[in-house]
Amino acid sequence: MIYPKIPLAQSIIEICLDKGIKDIVISPGSRNAPLTIGFVNNPEFNCYSIADERCAAFFALGIAQQIQKPVAVVCTSGSALLNYYPAFAEAFYSQIPLIVISADRPQSKIDIGDGQTIRQENVFKNHSLYNANLIEEASVENDLKINHAINRAYAKKGPVHINAPFEEPLYQTVSKLEVDVTISAFPREKKKISVDDIIEFTNIWNASKRKLILVGENRPNEIDAKIIDLLANDDSVVVMTETTSNLHHPSFLNNIDTIITPFSKKDFKNLQPDILITFGGMVVSKRIKAFLREYKPKHHWHIDQLRGYDTFGGLTKHFRVKPNQFFNQFLRFTIPIKSNYRSTFQKIATLRKTKHQEYLNKIPFSDFKVFGEVIPSLPEDCMLHLGNSSTIRYAQLFDINASIEVFCNRGTSGIDGSTSTAIGAAVANKKQAVLITGDIGFLYDSNALWNEYIPKNFKIILINNGGGGIFRILPGHEETPVFNKFFETSHCLTAEPLAKMYGFDYSIASDETSLENSLTALFTQNDKPSILEIFTPTRENNKILLQYFRELV
Numbered sequence: 401m402i403y404p405k406i407p408l409a410q411s412i413i414e415i416c417l418d419k420g421i422k423d424i425v426i427s428p429g430s431r432n433a434p435l436t437i438g439f440v441n442n443p444e445f446n447c448y449s450i451a452d453e454r455c456a457a458f459f460a461l462g463i464a465q466q467i468q469k470p471v472a473v474v475c476t477s478g479s480a481l482l483n484y485y486p487a488f489a490e491a492f493y494s495q496i497p498l499i500v501i502s503a504d505r506p507q508s509k510i511d512i513g514d515g516q517t518i519r520q521e522n523v524f525k526n527h528s529l530y531n532a533n534l535i536e537e538a539s540v541e542n543d544l545k546i547n548h549a550i551n552r553a554y555a556k557k558g559p560v561h562i563n564a565p566f567e568e569p570l571y572q573t574v575s576k577l578e579v580d581v582t583i584s585a586f587p588r589e590k591k592k593i594s595v596d597d598i599i600e601f602t603n604i605w606n607a608s609k610r611k612l613i614l615v616g617e618n619r620p621n622e623i624d625a626k627i628i629d630l631l632a633n634d635d636s637v638v639v640m641t642e643t644t645s646n647l648h649h650p651s652f653l654n655n656i657d658t659i660i661t662p663f664s665k666k667d668f669k670n671l672q673p674d675i676l677i678t679f680g681g682m683v684v685s686k687r688i689k690a691f692l693r694e695y696k697p698k699h700h701w702h703i704d705q706l707r708g709y710d711t712f713g714g715l716t717k718h719f720r721v722k723p724n725q726f727f728n729q730f731l732r733f734t735i736p737i738k739s740n741y742r743s744t745f746q747k748i749a750t751l752r753k754t755k756h757q758e759y760l761n762k763i764p765f766s767d768f769k770v771f772g773e774v775i776p777s778l779p780e781d782c783m784l785h786l787g788n789s790s791t792i793r794y795a796q797l798f799d800i801n802a803s804i805e806v807f808c809n810r811g812t813s814g815i816d817g818s819t820s821t822a823i824g825a826a827v828a829n830k831k832q833a834v835l836i837t838g839d840i841g842f843l844y845d846s847n848a849l850w851n852e853y854i855p856k857n858f859k860i861i862l863i864n865n866g867g868g869g870i871f872r873i874l875p876g877h878e879e880t881p882v883f884n885k886f887f888e889t890s891h892c893l894t895a896e897p898l899a900k901m902y903g904f905d906y907s908i909a910s911d912e913t914s915l916e917n918s919l920t921a922l923f924t925q926n927d928k929p930s931i932l933e934i935f936t937p938t939r940e941n942n943k944i945l946l947q948y949f950r951e952l953v
Contacts, residue, residue: 401575402441402574402575404573405573406572408537408565409437411579411581412438413439419470419583421499422446424445425447425448425459425471426447426475427451428451429476430476431476432503435564436474437571439474448827453484455847458490458817458821458845459820459848460824461498461821461824462823463827465496465828466828469554473498473500473501474503475500476516477502477516481500484524486814486816487817488500488527488528488561490817493682493812494682495707497553498559499553505517506566522561528560531560534562534565538579555589592729607737610671610673611634611675611677611741612637612640612697613637613676614640615645615647615678616644617810620805624727627728627731632651635739636741639653642656643795643800644792644806646806655797657793657796671741673692674699676699677700677701678703682810682811689711699716700712755953759951759952765910765912767936768944768945773916775799778801778804778834780804781831783805783807783833784835784836785821786808786818787808787818787838789841790838797948818835818841819849820847822858823854826854833855835860836861837862842895850902856926862934864934864935866938867938904928904930906930908932908935
């Protein structure tokens with residue numbers, strides 16, 4: 401076995417190995433050579449080389465998102481480290497374990513004019529669960545910091561930073577380990593709802609006729625089938641889900657904006673819940689947030705092991721357990737209550753579904769029409785990643801096959817790493833993977849394609865409407881040169897040159913017939929990764945979407 405000669409590098413590598421950190425994403429550099437040498441020469445690690453640090457961090461995020469274990473990203477010193485920050489913040493808000501290991505210059509070289517040096521210690525302090533600022537010499541203190549960082553990433557589901565200063569020479573190797581590292585045990589926490597809480601809150605539940613359960617971003621298969629059935633058959637309970645909730649039942653309401661956008665003030669007041677229960681990650685729908693902030697429930701309970709965000713300004717209880725555990729403990733003490741809450745919502749949902757289909761059948765080719773064709777065409781049991789901005793919002797308006805696993809970077813809701821994350825997820829998941837994205841997000845993250853690990857059956861469905869289409873549906877849109885250049889970012893670029901450069905199969909669609917044919921071909925060809933670029937009318941998309949909400953009544 402080949403090891404780096406520097407003891408500190410040996411310690412980091414050995415502790416990662418002992419803690420079960422197997423996936424290492426490395427960006428090339430010199431200062432991180434001791435780490436690179438050690439990780440790459442140990443067959444226990446799965447090492448990936450991604451040149452662009454921003455893409456590397458999102459790629460690692462995608463892997464960690466799927467395996468639900470920490471993934472390490474390793475970079476050289478200087479500004480390389482700062483390129484990890486978008487993914488680092490996403491990991492923090494999406495509760496995904498990510499370990500940043502940065503090589504650094506010794507402290508004596510900082511701020512004296514030496515090349516590739518910045519102040520790296522605590523650079524992620526606003527979003528880091530722990531910062532392990534190491535010293536050059538291997539020591540028990542260093543070992544404990546490394547242990548603590550990794551333990552925090554596991555236990556608290558988020559990003560940590562390990563900063564390791566190395567002095568030259570950097571490339572020397574040895575054939576025998578020179579360190580005997582200290583390993584600390586993982587903390588074990590098993591929490592349950594207290595008996596007192598069960599009595600208090602089931603009494604509230606059993607007396608309430610209007611209970612709304614709102615599910616944010618949620619991993620597939622997190623909730624037991626028997627719990628889903630119990631909630632679905634309670635007349636006093638309405639369950640609202642989103643595309644990223646990965647929770648399905650015929651009685652659950654999965655098109656929130658379609659259902660509530662036409663509501664009058666009287667409708668909102670009549671359907672104001674007594675109890676709101678939330679779980680899962682970030683909620684996409686702005687309309688449901690506005691509803692629940694203005695018409696606050698008497699009780700808002702959030703279920704999450706770690707965090708209880710007061711999203712609607714009225715949080716009354718944070719249950720620090722997993723949702724599945726909460727419902728398994730809680731529901732056995734609840735009793736059915738006579739209510740028309742669910743049936744009222746169901747009647748509205750049935751009407752909206754009819755109006756939705758009527759509208760879809762009559763509109764011309766557009767973003768809305770494209771989603772109406774693309775979503776039903778997706779292969780069963782695939783993994784779907786969605787880009788942010790318009791893409792995730794359009795997807796919310798359409799039913800999706802329950803066998804499809806859906807993901808999106810909704811922690812910070814940025815466009816800057818959707819493709820990289822989707823590729824990392826595809827590498828880890830092994831299922832047929834599809835990314836639906838917009839043109840601005842795709843172009844912004846185009847270095848994601850500079851990646852030799854992309855599975856042959858990876859598909860990108862790129863909707864090119866010539867700019868940031870979401871800005872056309874937001875207040876303040878005017879057809880002016882300033883809007884077109886500085887908000888919408890109008891352009892005439894296509895993905896074809898990128899597809900050619902990176903070896904992707906490439907096809908286009910610009911009407912219903914070519915879209916139908918292209919989708920069939922897209923999911924038939926699996927010899928190399930593919931891009932289907934769909935061109936839609938820039939100036940018509942927003943009008944068609946806004947008119948949709950007017951015609952739902």
